[in-house]
Amino acid sequence: MGSAAYLNGYLVIGALLFALGLFAVLTRRNAIGVLMGVELMLNAANLNLVAFSQFDPYRLGGQVAALLVIVLAVCEAAVALAIVLNLYDRLQTVNVDEVDNLRA
Amino acid sequence: MDAHWQELANSLPRFGAEILLVGAFVLLILSDLILRRPQSPVLPAIALLGMLMAGVLAAWTGLEGDRSGGYLFHGLLVVDGYGGLFKVLIALAGALAVVASMEYAPLRGHRRGVGEYYAILIGLVFGLYLLVGATHLVVLYVALELVSLSSYVLVSYLKDDPRSAEAGFKYLLYGAVSSAFMLYGFSLLYGLTGTLELYALPDRLAELDRGPVVALAVLLSLVGFGFKIAAVPFHFWAPDAYEGAPTPVTAFLAVGPKAAGFAALVRFLLIGLGREELFIRLEATGLLALLAILTMILGNLAAIGQVNLKRMLAYSSIAHAGYALMGVVVLGELGLQALIFYLFVYALLTLGAFWALMTLAELAGSEDVRQWAGLGWSASLVGVAMTVFMVGLTGLPPTAGFAGKLLLFSAVWTAYEASGDPWMLALLLVGVLTSVVSLYYYLKAPYYLFIKSPEAPTPAPVAVSSLSRLALLVLAVPSALFSATPLFPWLAERVLQGLGGAAF
Numbered sequence: 001m002g003s004a005a006y007l008n009g010y011l012v013i014g015a016l017l018f019a020l021g022l023f024a025v026l027t028r029r030n031a032i033g034v035l036m037g038v039e040l041m042l043n044a045a046n047l048n049l050v051a052f053s054q055f056d057p058y059r060l061g062g063q064v065a066a067l068l069v070i071v072l073a074v075c076e077a078a079v080a081l082a083i084v085l086n087l088y089d090r091l092q093t094v095n096v097d098e099v100d101n102l103r104a
Numbered sequence: 105m106d107a108h109w110q111e112l113a114n115s116l117p118r119f120g121a122e123i124l125l126v127g128a129f130v131l132l133i134l135s136d137l138i139l140r141r142p143q144s145p146v147l148p149a150i151a152l153l154g155m156l157m158a159g160v161l162a163a164w165t166g167l168e169g170d171r172s173g174g175y176l177f178h179g180l181l182v183v184d185g186y187g188g189l190f191k192v193l194i195a196l197a198g199a200l201a202v203v204a205s206m207e208y209a210p211l212r213g214h215r216r217g218v219g220e221y222y223a224i225l226i227g228l229v230f231g232l233y234l235l236v237g238a239t240h241l242v243v244l245y246v247a248l249e250l251v252s253l254s255s256y257v258l259v260s261y262l263k264d265d266p267r268s269a270e271a272g273f274k275y276l277l278y279g280a281v282s283s284a285f286m287l288y289g290f291s292l293l294y295g296l297t298g299t300l301e302l303y304a305l306p307d308r309l310a311e312l313d314r315g316p317v318v319a320l321a322v323l324l325s326l327v328g329f330g331f332k333i334a335a336v337p338f339h340f341w342a343p344d345a346y347e348g349a350p351t352p353v354t355a356f357l358a359v360g361p362k363a364a365g366f367a368a369l370v371r372f373l374l375i376g377l378g379r380e381e382l383f384i385r386l387e388a389t390g391l392l393a394l395l396a397i398l399t400m401i402l403g404n405l406a407a408i409g410q411v412n413l414k415r416m417l418a419y420s421s422i423a424h425a426g427y428a429l430m431g432v433v434v435l436g437e438l439g440l441q442a443l444i445f446y447l448f449v450y451a452l453l454t455l456g457a458f459w460a461l462m463t464l465a466e467l468a469g470s471e472d473v474r475q476w477a478g479l480g481w482s483a484s485l486v487g488v489a490m491t492v493f494m495v496g497l498t499g500l501p502p503t504a505g506f507a508g509k510l511l512l513f514s515a516v517w518t519a520y521e522a523s524g525d526p527w528m529l530a531l532l533l534v535g536v537l538t539s540v541v542s543l544y545y546y547l548k549a550p551y552y553l554f555i556k557s558p559e560a561p562t563p564a565p566v567a568v569s570s571l572s573r574l575a576l577l578v579l580a581v582p583s584a585l586f587s588a589t590p591l592f593p594w595l596a597e598r599v600l601q602g603l604g605g606a607a608f
Contacts, residue, residue, distance in 0.1 A: 011295075014291075018288055021284070025281055031273070031277070034277060035280065038280040038281055038284050041281070041284035041285070041287075041288065042284050042287060044288060045284065045287040045288040045290070045291040046291075048288070048291035048292065048294075048295060049291045049294060051295075052291065052294050052295035052298070055295075055298050056294075056298050056299070057298065061294070061299070061300050062291075062294055062300075064242070065241075065242045065245075065294070065300060068242055068245075068246060069245070069287060072245075072246065072249045075249070075253060076249065076253060076280060079253050079256055079257060079276070080256075080276055080280065082257075083256060083257075083260050083269070083272050083273055083276050084273065086260060086263055086269050086272075087260075087269045087270065087272075087273045089269075090264075090265075090266040090269040090270075091266055091269070091270070096277065099270050099273060099274070101266065101267065101270055102267060102270055102271065102274075102343075102344045102347050102348055
């Protein structure tokens with residue numbers, strides 16, 4: 001059975017994942033790379049949710065939440081890739097620094 | 105098991121507005137498939153009817169929820185009068201967006217048709233309805249994602265327009281990152297309290313020692329709301345997304361998600377973070393006041409330099425998020441009333457301004473206000489309406505904007521007199537000063553329309569479609585005269601007293 005002793009390990013890994021994802025978002029110039037960073041951040045939250053779930057009196061709250069988040073992440077990836085593909089068709093680039101034609 | 109069925113059977117009728125929206129969504133997709141006519145007038149008709157009926161149903165279920173307890177599906181959602189008001193506002197804005205879309209040339213000529221467009225618009229409204237009613241962190245997150253995903257698609261719907269593509273892309277990047285922040289915050293809240301139910305949070309939070317983790321969890325959770333209402337420092341997406349999106353979509357984004365974001369933010373603060381004690385313990389008041397001040401200053405200052413009117417209105421909508429945040433800082437009955445009334449006024453003026461912008465941009469062939477010189481004389485109704493909306497957004501009497509700002513500022517003043525909190529005084533000062541600043545850029549449009557003489561000889565009067573004339577009249581007359589009517593003091597004193605929600 002899960003016990004509190006293991007919790008810290010999950011949380012540290014979750015926090016690391018979140019930080020790595022944020023690092024990717026901030027440093028990647030390729031839009032796909034940025035989106036992968038976002039996926040890491042979402043999965044960090046998922047790890048937290050599942051790890052905390054063992055302390056939930058109903059047990060399932062966090063796990064169900066994580067399942068829903070996984071589905072939403074897939075939807076988001078589908079919409080995001082469509083938008084990025086369309087952007088590439090119009091501007092021939094997916095570099096976030098070069099996409100800057102609207103007045104800043 | 106029986107109890108579950110009972111709960112489901114009890115909840116479904118009060119979930120009617122949302123079910124109706126889902127029905128309209130499916131009907132739109134099916135009729136788009138069956139009709140095979142990408143510009144069929146049946147499509148906007150279904151969307152329009154769906155929005156209006158959802159608005160009526162939401163008002164009814166809201167009142168019903170106030171009477172007989174509004175929690176649905178074991179407390180996942182709540183329907184109450186407070187939420188009903190927001191839902192009516194969203195439905196009206198959505199209906200107007202549908203009508204505006206019928207007028208908007210790039211959509212009329214869109215080669216892929218408009219069936220999916222209206223379906224996604226309905227989906228967006230469904231997401232907003234969930235957002236307004238959510239009392240569970242997971243529902244809140246799902247609703248926010250539904251709103252976001254629909255918005256991304258709508259913003260980049262004009263596939264052949266590189267500006268639309270870029271706008272959707274930028275919106276997507278900022279939105280995805282801020283929703284990830286929010287979800288991480290929610291996961292920490294869950295870990296701290298062991299519950300995802302909003303109304304169970306304050307008791308559990310009150311047991312905890314106040315520590316950096318609690319503050320971090322709350323701060324991260326607030327990111328998502330800040331993004332939806334476009335408050336500084338989560339506003340970066342707004343100017344680009346607003347400028348590149350189809351104008352009816354911009355108009356709806358400036359009103360619908362902002363109103364729903366405020367509704368959800370207030371619920372999160374009042375239910376989730378507990379009533380006054382806990383709220384103050386977390387020093388959220390000071391933080392929100394700071395955000396409001398920064399939003400007002402940045403939104404108004406950045407708007408000054410804009411010549412593209414759509415982009416200027418984007419910054420103006422950021423500035424107005426700052427004003428409305430004042431109502432959230434004050435909270436209590438007074439602050440909430442002022443906030444809700446302000447959002448209604450803001451919606452009226454903003455929808456009108458975007459409609460006038462859409463018409464003028466089509467006449468002049470440009471959204472650049474410098475190209476509009478003298479256009480007010482040849483399209484006088486549109487010009488006058490635009491002037492009304494701009495003066496209204498500034499907040500001068502006798503427009504509706506004056507009524508909204510007066511109620512907000514007096515709520516802040518009352519709160520200052522009651523508590524002596526220096527934040528309130530700062531809010532009031534910044535609010536008044538930035539309103540003066542906003543006069544400069546709001547009057548730019550009337551200046552070019554009427555006063556600046558065109559380089560070319562004055563063009564002959566141009567034709568504006570009768571639908572646009574009607575819509576502008578309907579929006580401009582109440583905008584112009586609201587504070588002068590006896591309705592205003594009556595509203596201010598009596599009706600607003602009755603608002604506030606059963607759920608609080």
